[in-house]
Amino acid sequence: xxxxxxxxxxxxxxxxxxxxxxxxxxxxxxxxxxxxxxxxxxxxxxxxxxxxxxxxxxxxxxxxxxxxxxxxxxxxxxxxxxxxxxxxxxxxxxxxxxxxxxxxxxxxxxx
Amino acid sequence: xxxxxxxxxxxxxxxxxxxxxxxxxxxxxxxxxxxxxxxxxxxxxxxxxxxxxxxxxxxxxxxxxxxxxxxxxxxxxxxxxxxxxxxxxxxxxxxxxxxxxxxxxxxxxxxxxxx
Numbered sequence: 001x002x003x004x005x006x007x008x009x010x011x012x013x014x015x016x017x018x019x020x021x022x023x024x025x026x027x028x029x030x031x032x033x034x035x036x037x038x039x040x041x042x043x044x045x046x047x048x049x050x051x052x053x054x055x056x057x058x059x060x061x062x063x064x065x066x067x068x069x070x071x072x073x074x075x076x077x078x079x080x081x082x083x084x085x086x087x088x089x090x091x092x093x094x095x096x097x098x099x100x101x102x103x104x105x106x107x108x109x110x111x
Numbered sequence: 112x113x114x115x116x117x118x119x120x121x122x123x124x125x126x127x128x129x130x131x132x133x134x135x136x137x138x139x140x141x142x143x144x145x146x147x148x149x150x151x152x153x154x155x156x157x158x159x160x161x162x163x164x165x166x167x168x169x170x171x172x173x174x175x176x177x178x179x180x181x182x183x184x185x186x187x188x189x190x191x192x193x194x195x196x197x198x199x200x201x202x203x204x205x206x207x208x209x210x211x212x213x214x215x216x217x218x219x220x221x222x223x224x225x226x
Contacts, residue, residue, distance in 0.1 A: 098144065
């Protein structure tokens with residue numbers, strides 16, 4: 001079946017530091033890949049997505065590239081802010097009408 | 112456009128009771144999915160509906176059920192509540208046919224506490 005493995009946290013960074021969260025996946029078909037973010041007490045918000053190999057998703061300074069050869073979709077941001085403190089989830093969607101999520105990575109950015 | 116709305120936002124029940132949660136998708140969206148989020152199990156898929164038909168179901172006991180109405184609004188029901196059902200229940204909607212390339216937009220969730 002489909003599965004997503006993402007880097008375990010928590011991750012603590014200083015403002016303006018570089019952030020990377022690793023995500024790898026296993027899928028039987030040709031999935032779409034997503035990064036969602038969850039702020040305390042809220043639901044999930046789409047951060048970015050990529051629907052085919054070599055696609056790069058980007059939003060709010062975050063980027064991730066769909067790498068089929070390494071089955072990866074690592075999230076990066078060059079300079080984090082305190083407001084980026086949240087839980088980040090990598091997810092994939094295949095032909096079965098559902099999202100399969102990683103365990104989530106808690107990121108804390110200190111001023 | 113208004114986002115996905117879920118009611119109620121918070122709920123406290125006791126073991127053995129049943130509960131019904133409601134979800135209104137984004138206007139025009141016809142696919143609605145439900146997920147359970149717990150600290151121990153993370154985010155787990157419950158079921159997905161499109162045009163009142165359940166197309167997929169996750170590995171949950173039969174106590175968990177759902178339905179979708181002709182206006183795409185959806186409800187999920189949990190009968191004979193157990194302590195382990197305490198969780199954040201998230202609803203998500205997507206447009207068109209809800210295929211793998213489409214984005215699922217999430218509501219704020221209903222936080223259920225079972226005592």
